[in-house]
Amino acid sequence: MVQKGLTAFFEKFLTKESLFTDRKVLQSNYTPETILHRDAQIQQIAKIMAPALRLDKPSNLFVYGKTGTGKTLSIKYTTNQILEVASQRSMPLKIFYINCKLKRVADTEYRLIAQLCREFGKEIPPTGLPTDEIYRIFFDTIDKEKQVIILILDEIDQLVKKTGDEILYNLTRINAELHKSQISLIGISSDLRFAEALDSRVKSSLSEEEIIFPPYNAMQLQHILKQRGKIAFKEGVMDEGVIEKCAAYAAREHGDARRALELLRVAAEIAERNGFAKIEVRHIDEAEEKIEHDRIIEAVSTQPKQHQAILYSIVSIYIKRKDIIFTGEIYELYKGICHQVGLRPLTQRRVSDVIGELDMLGLINAKVISKGRYGRTREIQVSVPSSTIAKIKNILEEGLDLT
DNA sequence: GTCAATTCACATGAAAGAGACCACGGTCTAGTG
DNA sequence: CTAGACCGTGGTCTCTTTCATGTGAATTGACGA
Numbered sequence: 001m002v003q004k005g006l007t008a009f010f011e012k013f014l015t016k017e018s019l020f021t022d023r024k025v026l027q028s029n030y031t032p033e034t035i036l037h038r039d040a041q042i043q044q045i046a047k048i049m050a051p052a053l054r055l056d057k058p059s060n061l062f063v064y065g066k067t068g069t070g071k072t073l074s075i076k077y078t079t080n081q082i083l084e085v086a087s088q089r090s091m092p093l094k095i096f097y098i099n100c101k102l103k104r105v106a107d108t109e110y111r112l113i114a115q116l117c118r119e120f121g122k123e124i125p126p127t128g129l130p131t132d133e134i135y136r137i138f139f140d141t142i143d144k145e146k147q148v149i150i151l152i153l154d155e156i157d158q159l160v161k162k163t164g165d166e167i168l169y170n171l172t173r174i175n176a177e178l179h180k181s182q183i184s185l186i187g188i189s190s191d192l193r194f195a196e197a198l199d200s201r202v203k204s205s206l207s208e209e210e211i212i213f214p215p216y217n218a219m220q221l222q223h224i225l226k227q228r229g230k231i232a233f234k235e236g237v238m239d240e241g242v243i244e245k246c247a248a249y250a251a252r253e254h255g256d257a258r259r260a261l262e263l264l265r266v267a268a269e270i271a272e273r274n275g276f277a278k279i280e281v282r283h284i285d286e287a288e289e290k291i292e293h294d295r296i297i298e299a300v301s302t303q304p305k306q307h308q309a310i311l312y313s314i315v316s317i318y319i320k321r322k323d324i325i326f327t328g329e330i331y332e333l334y335k336g337i338c339h340q341v342g343l344r345p346l347t348q349r350r351v352s353d354v355i356g357e358l359d360m361l362g363l364i365n366a367k368v369i370s371k372g373r374y375g376r377t378r379e380i381q382v383s384v385p386s387s388t389i390a391k392i393k394n395i396l397e398e399g400l401d402l403t
Numbered sequence: 404g405t406c407a408a409t410t411c412a413c414a415t416g417a418a419a420g421a422g423a424c425c426a427c428g429g430t431c432t433a434g435t436g
Numbered sequence: 437c438t439a440g441a442c443c444g445t446g447g448t449c450t451c452t453t454t455c456a457t458g459t460g461a462a463t464t465g466a467c468g469a
């Protein structure tokens with residue numbers, strides 16, 4: 001009988017007033033017309049990049065800042081402006097933005113260079129060629145004509161963590177190999193200690209200039225939220241204190257503006273879906289819960305089988321005994337589960353790494369401790385709200401075909 | 404009682420293997436004129 | 437003669453295994469007071 005009501009539901013949905021006027025303003029890839037509280041940084045970036053307009057090579061730049069502090073946004077904004085000026089005078093200036101974290105796009109040396117070649121319109125197979133070959137193609141393509149290239153490498157810390165700093169070394173040396181063109185690099189990292197771990201030669205040439213993006217404070221977040229909210233929503237749909245609360249939540253999380261905007265958007269969606277004419281403060285709480293819940297569910301269900309089996313072991317021990325768990329226990333149970341579902345058990349070495357990965361995902365909380373005479377191990381706890389644990393267990397059971 | 408040595412139960416690192424995917428060049432085969 | 441099918445080689449990439457080494461404090465046992 002649900003079907004009968006469906007048409008009516010859609011009819012009603014259409015006639016119902018939406019809270020939004022422009023939903024995408026709150027999405028993370030939206031570029032606002034003015035960027036608040038980042039004037040100083042944008043100025044600096046502009047100063048550093050400006051020589052590109054005279055076809056000189058700008059200094060390499062390194063940008064630090066936690067997630068959601070407007071690094072990418074500011075860089076993109078500034079470079080777009082430069083590009084506009086340059087293209088008006090038809091100058092040979094090119095700017096490429098590459099996110100190194102994108103899986104299967106630019107997360108290895110080969111793929112990064114291949115991606116660059118593709119930006120230049122060269123067809124590069126996803127694999128199969130030697131890396132040197134790719135470099136050669138890249139050089140040849142770039143060096144055909146005189147031009148200045150600015151290469152923005154977002155989340156560069158991820159790339160280096162995965163593949164080592166050899167790439168950076170190669171990249172910084174590119175200029176020596178080029179005759180006509182010049183490349184300058186902008187690295188964006190959300191890890192503040194990233195540069196310390198680099199090879200000193202790479203470090204000095206890569207971070208000729210450095211800019212740090214401090215986290216937003218609660219007031220600044222409020223500004224940003226107000227600015228976006230004005231465009232995103234109809235007038236007067238935000239209840240008293242909504243913005244303040246959003247900002248406060250996000251400020252607590254190292255001033256992450258992306259988080260704040262997401263919170264606001266989800267809260268609005270919840271309010272709208274439940275037929276409220278206004279976003280109320282309690283919707284923010286609900287939104288926070290929903291975001292966290294969704295994040296966890298998503299993370300759990302996209303894990304590969306082995307990881308799921310390991311997580312399942314952890315969760316089932318935890319449910320039975322809400323206490324700290326040690327690696328050995330998990331491994332024993334895990335082996336049993338593998339047997340049950342016909343999976344080849346991994347070695348303990350690997351399981352140890354997987355536990356580390358699950359920790360990184362924030363699904364569990366693992367801390368290395370020494371129990372003295374009784375060895376050294378990880379102290380593991382499930383770090384998921386108890387309302388979600390049962391759900392996780394179900395997902396895992398389904399994923400593993402456990403009965 | 405004190406202190407260094409021992410010991411446990413893994414953690415952590417490095418290197419190498421397995422297997423999937425892929426490009427390229429050479430050889431073979433069948434169809435065509 | 438030529439297009440396409442079919443190898444073999446060599447490359448990347450991810451997930452693992454293997455082997456080796458590290459580690460921090462409870463415990464032990466020798467030692468001296």
